Amino acid sequence: MLPINRLRGISVLCIFVLSGCVSQEGEGVTEWVDPFIGTAGTGHTFPGATMPFGMVQLSPDTRQSGWENCSGYHSSNPTILGFSHTHLSGTGAIDYGDILFAPMSGQLLTEPGEETDPETGYRSAFSHASEKAEPGYYRVILKDDMIEAEMTVTERVGFHRYTFTQNGDSHILIDLKHGLGDRTTEAWTEINGTDEIIGMRRSTGWAKDQVIYFVAKFSRPFQSTSLFIDGEAVESNSARGTDIKAGITFDLDQQRQVLTKLAISAVDIEGARQNLERELPHWDFEAVRREAKNRWEEMLSVITVKGGTKEHKTNFYTALYHSLIAPNVFSDVDGRYRGADFEIHQLPPGRSMYTVFSLWDTFRAAHPLFVLLYPDLATEFVRTLIAKYEEGDLLPVWELAGNETGTMIGYHSIPVISDAYVKGLRDYDVEVAYSAMKKSAKADHLGLKHYKEKGYIPIDRENEGVSKTLEYAYDDWCIAQMSAELGYQKDYDYYMRRAMNYHQVFDYTTKFMRGKKGGQWESPFDPFAVTAAYTEANAWQYTYFVPHDISGMMEMMGGESSFVNRLDDLFSASKDLSGRYQPDITGLIGQYAHGNEPSHNFAYLYNHAGQPWKSQKVVRQIMDTLYHTGRDGLPGNEDCGQMSAWYVFSALGFYPVTPGQDIYAIGTPIFDEATIHLENGKSFTIHADDASPGKPYIQNSTLNETELHRSYLSHSEIASGGELQLKMGSKPNQDWATDPTYRPKSAMNLLVVSNPVFDYKERGFLDSMTISISTPTQGATIHYTVDGSRPSDRSPVYDTPLHLNRTTEVRALAIKEDFSPSYVESVTFTRIPYRISVTYNHPYSHLYTAGGNNGLFDGVRGALNAWGSWQGFHAVDLDAVIDLGEVRKVNRITATCLQSWASWIWLPKSVTFSVSQDGRTFKSLGRQTHDVSLEKDGSFTKDFVQETSGEAIRYIKLFAENVRTCPDWHPGATGKAWIFIDEVVIE
Numbered sequence: 001m002l003p004i005n006r007l008r009g010i011s012v013l014c015i016f017v018l019s020g021c022v023s024q025e026g027e028g029v030t031e032w033v034d035p036f037i038g039t040a041g042t043g044h045t046f047p048g049a050t051m052p053f054g055m056v057q058l059s060p061d062t063r064q065s066g067w068e069n070c071s072g073y074h075s076s077n078p079t080i081l082g083f084s085h086t087h088l089s090g091t092g093a094i095d096y097g098d099i100l101f102a103p104m105s106g107q108l109l110t111e112p113g114e115e116t117d118p119e120t121g122y123r124s125a126f127s128h129a130s131e132k133a134e135p136g137y138y139r140v141i142l143k144d145d146m147i148e149a150e151m152t153v154t155e156r157v158g159f160h161r162y163t164f165t166q167n168g169d170s171h172i173l174i175d176l177k178h179g180l181g182d183r184t185t186e187a188w189t190e191i192n193g194t195d196e197i198i199g200m201r202r203s204t205g206w207a208k209d210q211v212i213y214f215v216a217k218f219s220r221p222f223q224s225t226s227l228f229i230d231g232e233a234v235e236s237n238s239a240r241g242t243d244i245k246a247g248i249t250f251d252l253d254q255q256r257q258v259l260t261k262l263a264i265s266a267v268d269i270e271g272a273r274q275n276l277e278r279e280l281p282h283w284d285f286e287a288v289r290r291e292a293k294n295r296w297e298e299m300l301s302v303i304t305v306k307g308g309t310k311e312h313k314t315n316f317y318t319a320l321y322h323s324l325i326a327p328n329v330f331s332d333v334d335g336r337y338r339g340a341d342f343e344i345h346q347l348p349p350g351r352s353m354y355t356v357f358s359l360w361d362t363f364r365a366a367h368p369l370f371v372l373l374y375p376d377l378a379t380e381f382v383r384t385l386i387a388k389y390e391e392g393d394l395l396p397v398w399e400l401a402g403n404e405t406g407t408m409i410g411y412h413s414i415p416v417i418s419d420a421y422v423k424g425l426r427d428y429d430v431e432v433a434y435s436a437m438k439k440s441a442k443a444d445h446l447g448l449k450h451y452k453e454k455g456y457i458p459i460d461r462e463n464e465g466v467s468k469t470l471e472y473a474y475d476d477w478c479i480a481q482m483s484a485e486l487g488y489q490k491d492y493d494y495y496m497r498r499a500m501n502y503h504q505v506f507d508y509t510t511k512f513m514r515g516k517k518g519g520q521w522e523s524p525f526d527p528f529a530v531t532a533a534y535t536e537a538n539a540w541q542y543t544y545f546v547p548h549d550i551s552g553m554m555e556m557m558g559g560e561s562s563f564v565n566r567l568d569d570l571f572s573a574s575k576d577l578s579g580r581y582q583p584d585i586t587g588l589i590g591q592y593a594h595g596n597e598p599s600h601n602f603a604y605l606y607n608h609a610g611q612p613w614k615s616q617k618v619v620r621q622i623m624d625t626l627y628h629t630g631r632d633g634l635p636g637n638e639d640c641g642q643m644s645a646w647y648v649f650s651a652l653g654f655y656p657v658t659p660g661q662d663i664y665a666i667g668t669p670i671f672d673e674a675t676i677h678l679e680n681g682k683s684f685t686i687h688a689d690d691a692s693p694g695k696p697y698i699q700n701s702t703l704n705e706t707e708l709h710r711s712y713l714s715h716s717e718i719a720s721g722g723e724l725q726l727k728m729g730s731k732p733n734q735d736w737a738t739d740p741t742y743r744p745k746s747a748m749n750l751l752v753v754s755n756p757v758f759d760y761k762e763r764g765f766l767d768s769m770t771i772s773i774s775t776p777t778q779g780a781t782i783h784y785t786v787d788g789s790r791p792s793d794r795s796p797v798y799d800t801p802l803h804l805n806r807t808t809e810v811r812a813l814a815i816k817e818d819f820s821p822s823y824v825e826s827v828t829f830t831r832i833p834y835r836i837s838v839t840y841n842h843p844y845s846h847l848y849t850a851g852g853n854n855g856l857f858d859g860v861r862g863a864l865n866a867w868g869s870w871q872g873f874h875a876v877d878l879d880a881v882i883d884l885g886e887v888r889k890v891n892r893i894t895a896t897c898l899q900s901w902a903s904w905i906w907l908p909k910s911v912t913f914s915v916s917q918d919g920r921t922f923k924s925l926g927r928q929t930h931d932v933s934l935e936k937d938g939s940f941t942k943d944f945v946q947e948t949s950g951e952a953i954r955y956i957k958l959f960a961e962n963v964r965t966c967p968d969w970h971p972g973a974t975g976k977a978w979i980f981i982d983e984v985v986i987e
Helices: 010-018 267-280 285-300 309-325 366-373 373-392 411-421 430-442 448-454 465-486 489-505 550-556 559-573 601-607 612-626 639-652 715-719 855-858
Strands: 058-063 082-084 100-105 132-134 137-142 149-151 157-164 170-176 183-192 198-205 208-218 224-229 232-234 238-241 244-250 257-263 305-306 336-338 344-346 396-400 664-665 673-677 683-689 695-704 712-714 720-728 757-759 769-774 781-785 801-803 808-815 827-832 838-839 872-873 876-898 910-915 923-929 941-961 976-987
Touching: 010 601, 058 137, 058 149, 058 157, 100 149, 100 157, 100 257, 137 373, 149 285, 157 170, 157 267, 157 285, 170 257, 183 224, 183 244, 198 244, 198 267, 198 673, 208 267, 224 238, 238 244, 257 267, 285 309, 305 309, 309 639, 309 855, 366 373, 366 639, 366 715, 373 411, 373 430, 373 781, 411 430, 430 465, 430 489, 430 855, 448 465, 448 489, 489 550, 550 559, 550 601, 559 601, 559 612, 601 612, 601 664, 612 639, 664 715, 712 715, 757 827, 769 781, 769 808, 769 827, 769 872, 838 855, 855 976, 876 910, 923 941, 941 976
Parallel strands: 683 720
Antiparallel strands: 058 082, 082 100, 100 170, 132 137, 137 149, 149 157, 157 257, 170 244, 183 198, 183 238, 198 208, 208 257, 224 232, 224 244, 305 673, 336 344, 664 712, 673 683, 695 720, 757 769, 769 801, 781 808, 808 827, 838 876, 872 976, 876 941, 876 976, 910 923, 910 941
8 A cells, every 4th residue: 555644733632632631530449550550661561441351451552573562562662553352461472462443544554564654554653641541441642643542341342432633534444464473364354234344353373273253333334345355455345364454434524533342252243242232232432431440440449458658559459450350251241152172152140251361370379369359250260260171171271262372381270279179169060170180180291291200300301390390299289188178088198299299309419499301410500590491480480489388398408597598598699690581580689580470479488487577578678679650660571460469469468378278478568557348248457557668577466456476367367357457667576476386387297208319421321331329318228220120129229339331221219218209210321332423513502402412312312392302503503513433334314303483493494414434525415305384383303314325424414404583473583593403313
């Protein structure tokens, strides 16, 4: 399309900007909510209109791609593309942005144009000065066309009001190709009469198969309409394809205003139509805006506060607001919804289905907050998780639009269910829930096979093995608690033993949770290094994640005093990080990373060690320094409510350190008074006398006028109503809640033997090698075998290093009286028939070594989901020469490479094999290519094979051509790509 010369109505803009400053705030807590908090920096929130847990999130899109734009909006972007109807709040991955509306004046443009030159397309420049956002409402002036755009919502309907100020034609473009980081796979639209458009968009992205239907009604008849397929106008009232757009032109009167309401459904057009007719049968925009605000007022008023600063109140109620955006309603008003099996299901009356479960984040505080404040909703969320299990075979991990994305780690539906159960929410099929828990834990995927066999996940067999081991262990403890409640003793014993598996990744020498591969500790070890052994973290940021056995963790680290010193070190260490870049690690206080979830309960752990004043100090420091009222006022991704739920709990003065346990650690409240108006009709009030920024320390306390010496509260105490009275001061009271009987307890009290640990140079050896075996458990005896049999207490006792001169599997078991025995550790050591060495023109990454230069020939193949078992080359070609030591007859050379585009790893474009006898003159044997698509999903390998017909060879040159940059469709477009290789087999 040709660019249009647009008028610049400066005087009108000034009027709009000034009118935007007129407050429509009423009395109530919603006046403290600022939806712009988190829209800059790494918060990834959106400022648009939504209802509590609503299906529609109607918000501006400022860009379609890039990590900063996961919500569709980032305050650093100067233009707005338009307004789409679905958005994610604070995620670290991008999706949604469905059904974009782009209003414009003058010429109808169908392409978005360039951000640096918005006049080339339908995008428009805008100013933050013209924006206004409040719960359920958003407004902005589109400068290029002088259009005032306003939007509000019901639960399932987006309501737009556009005021056009320029003479000439006025248009709204509906873009079904547009999406945030996804790709349209199918779309259609149809014009019904003179005031209605219906359609469907199907897309693939983070959610592999998302379907959304819509019905849009307009307050004015169409003057004309245009449909476009692949940018070309078509003479029809319907269009189908992957690049579908609809242009609507209006002939406006002096009021120059168009209203449009759009309902969505994941089921069908009839579902969307019913949602529209039931929720928004009228055209009163201001009434809907008031209703939305009133609904938010009702939800947010569950907590009322007194005292504190304006910033405290803004942070607090905005945090509560952000906590209530997800999960989102996924069922229509008639109770139908699209299930995890992609079939259409019908709910009984009064029930709802939900989507967007960011469980790795939200199990920690967001779901416990729902249990406390909105138990009926929390129950419905549990029912939703159970239904998704019944439809999809496993409990959700990270569910989006009915799709299991497989993102993040653990099986954290389990603590959500367990926490609700132990706090008294049981109005669901408990036995089905329990069966679902066990089925998730018994699976073999995502490292669980290794976890069950060895008690931990080797980092050369599965990515993020340390983090997965720790989080599986906690989830298993949650299953054990349900087993105990339901009377399943055998299950209880089994899962309690598994819950002790955190011991297997604790290195007593460094006192860090550390990765193992091949039965030995990964080396070299740097606790500041962000590596594939951890999930978005390093050793500092995962070592303290044992929420279910904090007492055992303290003992493991040398006792209370040593544990406190280690916590002190965490908060005072250098902020420097090494290893791979990870944008999620933000909000650092020392190596404590509040901007990401694994650290979230660490500040409260001092309570368990009898020094609660240190928790009070650090918690207040986090609230005062890492949260503020600017657009970049969140320390990291909002993550569907978790970042904000942490603040809500902490500002009240307590926190659920161990979801699945019915207690909360007491911290440091920031308000003089905060009252929780409970769903059962009772109230719980926290009074904090002399609360102020300079007085974070509790001097003394009472609960219901009885002196309280402990630093924790039970859920039942809060749910029963009452008053917690805290006297605050500027100096710590080091006598309050220090006695062991007054501390929160998290203790398993089980005795287990840690696995034997092997020590050796390499798994592949030329002539002979020596290995040593030890166990961290003092007094344990190691038994071993070298014939492949399973060791027992009758097997030989290890007392001296073992010498090997042939390929051997060594298996070891550690035993101690009155302790549960270790798991069997086994390692296969491979004798290499002759010495091979490799020289590299471009070095491989120090993060991905496959065990070093000999790692390509050690007989241990790279695993599909363990990047540390591969040699990685970042944005460079693999250019290496292999020396066989002497001239040898070679029949075949095979090089195995990996593709996993979600991790920016692609097969090389080609692999060229060249050979030589002298290392100087090389002859090319062939260039092996392939036809595997860059977009092929999943992790998989391909063998590049070169036949040599028994040629005499000493040197083999491998040249693998890197694709260099991520393709345009990729979320990391233009980012540097990887080649991963292992193993090289020479026959």
